[in-house]
Amino acid sequence: MAAALSVVGGCAPKSIKTAAVDGIAPWPSNIAVPEVDHAGYGQFPDYFEIGEVGPWPKILSDQHKRQLEKFADLILPATETAPAPSDVGIAEFFDDWVSAPYPWMTDTRRTVHHGFAWLDAQAELMFKTKWLDLSDAQATEILTMMSESSRESGPLTQPAWMYKNLRELTIGAYYTTPEGEVDLGHVAAQPLTGDYPGPTGEALDHMRDLILSLDLEWEDLPVGPPPYDTSYAFTGDEPK
Amino acid sequence: MTNVVNEDYDVVVVGSGGGGGMAAYRLTALGVKVCLVEQGPNQAPEDIPMFQRNDEAPLRAIGTPDKNWGYFDNGICGTWLPDQPYTSDEGVDFTWYRAQVVGGRTNHYARHSPRMGPYDFIQGDLDGLSPNWPVTYDEMKPYYDATEAVVGISGVNTGMYNHPGTPEDILQPAIAPRAYELLMMASARKVGVPAFQRHNAILTRNLGDRLACFYATPCMRGCSIGAAFSSSTSLIPLADKTGKLTIVTRAKVCTVETGADGKATGVTFVDTQTGVEGRIKARSVVLAASACATAQILLTSGKAGSKDGLANNSGQVGRNLTDTPAVRVTGKFASLENRPRYDEFGANMDHIYMPWWGYEAQKKGVMDFPRGYHIEVGQGFRDAPELNAMQQYSDRNGLVFGEGLRDEIRRHWGSFVYLDGRGEMVANEKSYCALDSEMKNKWGYPVLRFSFEWSDYEYNQIEHMQETFSAIIERAGGEVVSGLGASKDEISKPGGMVHEVGTTRMGTDPDATVCNPYGQCWDVDNLYVMDGGVLPTNPHKNPTLHIMALAYRNSENLAERLRNGEI
Ligand SMILES: Cc1cc2nc3c(=O)[nH]c(=O)nc-3n(C[C@H](O)[C@H](O)[C@H](O)COP(=O)(O)OP(=O)(O)OC[C@H]3O[C@@H](n4cnc5c(N)ncnc54)[C@H](O)[C@@H]3O)c2cc1C
Ligand code: SF4
Numbered sequence: 001m002a003a004a005l006s007v008v009g010g011c012a013p014k015s016i017k018t019a020a021v022d023g024i025a026p027w028p029s030n031i032a033v034p035e036v037d038h039a040g041y042g043q044f045p046d047y048f049e050i051g052e053v054g055p056w057p058k059i060l061s062d063q064h065k066r067q068l069e070k071f072a073d074l075i076l077p078a079t080e081t082a083p084a085p086s087d088v089g090i091a092e093f094f095d096d097w098v099s100a101p102y103p104w105m106t107d108t109r110r111t112v113h114h115g116f117a118w119l120d121a122q123a124e125l126m127f128k129t130k131w132l133d134l135s136d137a138q139a140t141e142i143l144t145m146m147s148e149s150s151r152e153s154g155p156l157t158q159p160a161w162m163y164k165n166l167r168e169l170t171i172g173a174y175y176t177t178p179e180g181e182v183d184l185g186h187v188a189a190q191p192l193t194g195d196y197p198g199p200t201g202e203a204l205d206h207m208r209d210l211i212l213s214l215d216l217e218w219e220d221l222p223v224g225p226p227p228y229d230t231s232y233a234f235t236g237d238e239p240k
Numbered sequence: 241m242t243n244v245v246n247e248d249y250d251v252v253v254v255g256s257g258g259g260g261g262m263a264a265y266r267l268t269a270l271g272v273k274v275c276l277v278e279q280g281p282n283q284a285p286e287d288i289p290m291f292q293r294n295d296e297a298p299l300r301a302i303g304t305p306d307k308n309w310g311y312f313d314n315g316i317c318g319t320w321l322p323d324q325p326y327t328s329d330e331g332v333d334f335t336w337y338r339a340q341v342v343g344g345r346t347n348h349y350a351r352h353s354p355r356m357g358p359y360d361f362i363q364g365d366l367d368g369l370s371p372n373w374p375v376t377y378d379e380m381k382p383y384y385d386a387t388e389a390v391v392g393i394s395g396v397n398t399g400m401y402n403h404p405g406t407p408e409d410i411l412q413p414a415i416a417p418r419a420y421e422l423l424m425m426a427s428a429r430k431v432g433v434p435a436f437q438r439h440n441a442i443l444t445r446n447l448g449d450r451l452a453c454f455y456a457t458p459c460m461r462g463c464s465i466g467a468a469f470s471s472s473t474s475l476i477p478l479a480d481k482t483g484k485l486t487i488v489t490r491a492k493v494c495t496v497e498t499g500a501d502g503k504a505t506g507v508t509f510v511d512t513q514t515g516v517e518g519r520i521k522a523r524s525v526v527l528a529a530s531a532c533a534t535a536q537i538l539l540t541s542g543k544a545g546s547k548d549g550l551a552n553n554s555g556q557v558g559r560n561l562t563d564t565p566a567v568r569v570t571g572k573f574a575s576l577e578n579r580p581r582y583d584e585f586g587a588n589m590d591h592i593y594m595p596w597w598g599y600e601a602q603k604k605g606v607m608d609f610p611r612g613y614h615i616e617v618g619q620g621f622r623d624a625p626e627l628n629a630m631q632q633y634s635d636r637n638g639l640v641f642g643e644g645l646r647d648e649i650r651r652h653w654g655s656f657v658y659l660d661g662r663g664e665m666v667a668n669e670k671s672y673c674a675l676d677s678e679m680k681n682k683w684g685y686p687v688l689r690f691s692f693e694w695s696d697y698e699y700n701q702i703e704h705m706q707e708t709f710s711a712i713i714e715r716a717g718g719e720v721v722s723g724l725g726a727s728k729d730e731i732s733k734p735g736g737m738v739h740e741v742g743t744t745r746m747g748t749d750p751d752a753t754v755c756n757p758y759g760q761c762w763d764v765d766n767l768y769v770m771d772g773g774v775l776p777t778n779p780h781k782n783p784t785l786h787i788m789a790l791a792y793r794n795s796e797n798l799a800e801r802l803r804n805g806e807i
Pocket of ligand 1: 255256257258259260278279280338339340342343344348349350352492493494529530531533739770771772781783
């Protein structure tokens, strides 16, 4: 089985940068981050009672939510056919996430509280306004800077971590929604009666063409629902 | 739950997973009065969250310290059961996944159900690195047949010598391979590795009250229609119908009690809700709490101050602990980018596998590892998107954002396929569990401490897997993107494959084994072990079917001895 636990976004470096570097706002790590110490949903959650968000109190302000929405909508802008993250509840997702009392949400909680203060400061420095008031072009300029900076060293390590962490969560949260699934072209399973048919005609054609182009055998493969061709045999392990 | 469950049971069975469920099923069918004790709660079929989407759960249903395998996972399994911690020796990172629910880990296991073959029972003769089983394949065959008839198996028979088939009147039709599974089958066969549709404990036809799979819901959450076998939906209801079964839940068994004559008189337990202790009396006791938990109960059941525990004159309780060495090699296939979409979910679990093919080469001594492995195949766009699995698709081109990112993710969705190796470990001196000398669980009983080491047998096997998997991926036109690091880094974590067995080995020598060939403890006449603890070796063929076939067989032995007054 796949390891069931993995930390999204990894660990942000704890080192604190206060020295001002030309054109870059210092990372405001002195801003207080709310403590979260209530219980989780427990080992026997009531699936039919608990809904889309956990039973813990939510800590994000409306301003944080708007700031996150702006960030997320730049990562995955709406298209003619697919809604923006802000239209599929990305703010509620982040609020649930940073409010959750589990250890690997701690980094993101800190990142959100420090990071949007930093984004405001950086926006002020570059464009004399706040993150929420930036034009898309201006915000994109800052995000580009964050995305291209090193997370290991240099003046933008913390913003670079923030970018990676929130980008990953945005993408993960977006594509787990029904709208995200449609945009991905994921065909969700539907209950069937009778045998599972396997790939559709188009998918089978694609696979047969591929397999034949690789000079592999197609004829003896078990294609589609039963019964199956049993001509393939392997006898290499028989005792001599 | 009452504190003292004082009825005249014939047998108290501890644990309701694969082994315990089968014991309860077989014993009650033979007219034996059984009390089944389970530390977890019961879960009604209608309470299984089969259809919920990942976004209908907190945190998109990812695993947390409360639910280690994901919010909806049925096993209520965890490494971090807060009331029941465990420790490991320094430098050892053992993962002890446990269940706490009626049905145990069968509620969410991956349902792969290959039989062991004739060779697997006689490794002592073949390579001498571990003992022969005290039974042969021919002796076990009727019990495999009987077990599979009640479990329900779909798949095809391979016709290969050491991979025995299921009788055609029991075997249900196999499930159609997915597109990427066809590709891997064709490639494997071309490089000389056999590939077949696998045996799954998943119904493709109705069986009794259980319905055939409808191919739409993650089996690891549990299957309320019983299509995916689990002890809780497929064995315990049948046992219940006999009127011979009593189930006590949320009762954690702490010790086996013995009388002046050294025979077991029942068990003590603690109510996990209230902490109140109780005891259950019975003519005999079956331990099936899973290999290490059973060892823990035996070790805890010694006389006060004795480290040796009960049924441990051999000193072998907790020894011979093995898990399955595993590695995952992932391929990226440009040819699968933007491929035609379809419902690839199927029965959720793998539909195909590659059985071990190298027995002759190993006999000739041309391989530098003694035991076999098999290959499992996954990914594509089989599962619904998961929050922490999207990175693979979004980060191929660096951490880009904005216009174009959606196309990028869509293009890569479904273009990765991984091969998972599942090998056989040879038991060694350094791998065992014992009682921790200091730490206690919530109720004051000592916790388990694990010691574990892979040996070169396993590392060499991992290297062989890596080479083979690369060949299969590359022959199919793919590029290996992960899994080829040093075997010491890539091998799975000890315990990580959740196939821990061997801690109460059965055999023919009372000085070297804990149980006789029927799972009866040599030192305690009316005490049996019916979980993975009794397995003398841990073939790569996933353990649950063997655990259940043995429980089926050994329950008949116990029932017979109860009937003829031996017990
Ligand atoms: C994700 C996953 C995938 C797997 N896939 C496969 C697969 O494809 N094929 C396969 O063959 N195997 C697979 N396995 C392994 C399989 O789950 C186990 O081999 C099998 O369940 C072991 O059966 P058991 O009866 O020994 O233990 P369990 O099924 O774990 O049952 C033990 C039961 O005892 C209870 N218990 C423990 N201690 C006590 C106590 N002190 N008092 C009372 N009750 C107690 C537990 O709560 C549990 O219900 C998988 C496991 C996992 C986790
Ligand atoms: S896919 Fe089939 S076997 Fe698995 S849970 Fe759904 S109905 Fe049951």
